[in-house]
Amino acid sequence: TQDAPWWTRAVVYQVYPRSFADSDGDGVGDLRGILGRLDHLAELGVDVVWLSPIYASPQDDNGYDISDYQVVDPVFGTLEDLDDLIAALHARGMKLVMDLVVNHTSDEHPWFLESRDPASPRRDWYWWRPARDGMAAGAPGAEPTNWGSFFGGSVWELDERSGEYFLHLFSRKQPDLNWENPQVRNAVYDMMRWWLDRGVDGFRMDVINLISKDTTLPDGVVTGGLLADGSASYVCGPRIHEFLAEMHQEVFAGRPERLLTVGEMPGVTVEQARDFTDPARAEVDMVFQFEHVGLDHGPGGKFDVRPLRLLDLKASFGRWQAGLADVGWNSLYWDNHDQPRIVSRFGDDGRYRRESATMLATVLHLHRGTPYVYQGEELGMTNAHFTRFDQYRDIETLNHVAVARSVGTGSDEDLLAGIAAMGRDNARTPMQWDDSPHAGFTTGTPWLEVNANYPSVNAAAERADPGSVFHHYRALIALRHEDPVVALGDFTMLLPDHEHVYAFTRRLGDETLTVLGNFSGEVQDAALDGDLGDLVLGNYAGPVAPALRPWEARVYRGR
Ligand code: ISL
Structure with a gap:
């Protein structure tokens, strides 16, 4: 276990700079704002910061549309600020992973x-x-x-x-970009080396499995509406493995330090992910897959929301755990800047906000893989609960509304319900630091409204309360650092047919962790045979009841 890469024991924290902390009062977060909040990250105990794009950009898609890869957008600060951020993170023993957006x-x-x-x-x-x-x-x-x-x-x-x-x-x-052209690839690799030489510790690669297209560009099959799904021609296209292996060779091989690469890969299957993350192939360290965040999508797509069936989640995570058990590595996430808030999505963001947020965190973090925490997730931040179209800013949401209106599908009420559940702005409302105006995010007018619940849901309140979501995340991160079974233990699913309880073990040597999570607001029996050992982590105070209480999570250690 000593020679396992460092990122098996690490937890990554994603900062969406626009919404994290604003130092100059223009209503948009910036690099100086992040620098002023590093204590929060250090206290949480995360090892790596993944920074969403801060490069020069017209901001059509909040920085995922880059006009210069080697310039910091003035809205976020300067290259000097970024150098300072790298140095400040390194001084605290944390690493910085940059977003790499090179499909376009x-x-x-x-x-x-x-x-x-x-x-x-x-x-x-x-x-x-x-x-x-x-x-x-x-x-x-x-x-x-x-x-x-x-x-x-x-x-x-x-x-x-x-x-x-x-x-x-x-x-x-x-x-x-046309990746068939070797000049394009070399320009990208040059730019990547330039960032590594500046001290960054790796890349999160935006939609990197879309860079190789079928050059014959065949039509797709039209299933409804006028346009087709062309994904068969560009999801994990013909030369994708060749391009990633070449990138690895040109950029990462031979560097003295062990970097971190994670490829965002919509539509990737577990079999493909095994190849992408097989160390012997030297392509990427891990991928972001999308299966579990599609389980509540209906036939009409992401805005056609349906309730999660827990059995589907178990089947999906179970297959990924098994598929990458011997070769490859998983990344683990609930949230990022594209997904709704998990406590609102798979939990209960009302009465059981604290319990369900901590249960969801426990189940996710104790799988085998590297966990990613998206800013505010550690506070149990919820969906925005916007009620009007004019509160939204995201191009995906605005275009979806425009298209739906132009083809006349859905009432305003249905449209609002769909985007309130799934819209990306749910994740992008400003970070809630305290109960001062605008949640302490800015002294100006925030670019996107602050969630109305900030007076009670905020970092200051969470830090002051030992039973909070924040302190539960701290404990989970500390457990991963301290106990090798969390990083490297084998995974076994238990109770695969239980409709409300998620249960599994992790085993390494003579140690077994048993994890239980109640995915419901009712008491659930989860009869497991034998002595599970000592309770090492839970989300209820007081004596342990025989049955699992609403949204209860328990972690036992046995030997
Ligand atoms: O959120 C999505 C729409 O339902 C996804 O399809 C998302 O667009 C996809 O995961 C790719 O995301 C990444 O690339 C996009 C950018 O808008 C996202 O923010 C980014 O994470 C284009 O660069």
Whole structure:
């Protein structure tokens, strides 16, 4: 167990800089704001900070549309601020992982601006295609393929200048880079080496399994509506393993320090993830998979919400634990800047907010894999509970509403219910530091409304209460640091058919941890045979009852 990589014992904390802490009163979080809050992270005990994009950007998708990879956007500060952040984290024994967004750039990146000229040597750096055979550019249905984009509408945008279309899997301001071109790949690798030389400790790679496309660009099958799902042509495309192995070789191999790489991979299967994270193949250390965050999506997609069935969650996590048991490694997450708040989603953000948030944390963190905590999750922050369209800012949500209205599906009431449950702004409301105006996030006007519950749900209150969500996260992180069974023990699912209780063991040598979580607001019997040992962690005070109380979590250690 001594030679297992350091990140098996580590917990990563994601900072979404726009919403973390604002030092200059412009209503948008910034790097100096983060620097002022490092005590919070140190007290929590996390090992790594993953910083969402702070690069120069028109902010069409809050920084996931980059116009210069080597410049810090003035809204977040300066390169000097970032150097200071790296140094301050390192001084406290923490690492910094940067977001790497290289499936696409901004349409305002100089590479794309040059590429718009058909005679430019950079023309081939993006995916330019003429209108469909025999059709006039701009005519309805003349797009080179019938694929729909992640953010609504076609993936193709016509550029009047050349009369050709460019591909964008996300917004029209996020043109896809052409990874077939070796110059593109080398430019990306140069940029990555430049950041590593500056002292960053790894990368979280945005939609990295979408970078290789089927170059024949075939139409997809239209199932409902006008546009098709083109994902078969770009999810884990033909050259994806080759590109990631090349990146590893060019950027990471031979570096003296052991870095951390995590690939965000929508649509990845467990079999594919095993290959991506097999150390012998040297591609990435771990991936973010999406199965468990799709379990409450209906046939109409993410905004067509249905209740979670616990058996589906167990089946899914169980397969990932088994599939990556001997080869590869899991990442573990409930929340990030794209997902609704877990306590509102799979827990109870009212009466049992504290209990359900701590139960969900316990179950997740004690799986085998590296846990990720998204800012505010450690406080039990909830969904925004917005009631009006004009409270939302996210491009995905706004485009979804526009598309639904243009095709006339759904009442306003249904639309509001869908985005209130699933919209990405739920995760993006400002961090709740204390009960002062705007939750202590800013002295100005926050770019997105602060959650109305900040007077009671905030970091100051959580830190002052030993039974809080915050102190439970601290205890879970400390347990991972202290007890090797958490990092490296084998996983066995128990009670796979119980509809409300999640139960499993972790075993290493002669030690066994047994974890129980009640996924309901009712008392549940979870009869497990034998002596489970000592209770090492729970989320209820006082004597242990025979049955599990609402949203109760227990961790036993036996030998
Ligand atoms: O949240 C989603 C929409 O339902 C996902 O499809 C999300 O767009 C996908 O996980 C990719 O996310 C990443 O790339 C996007 C960016 O908008 C997200 O914030 C980022 O995490 C494009 O760069």
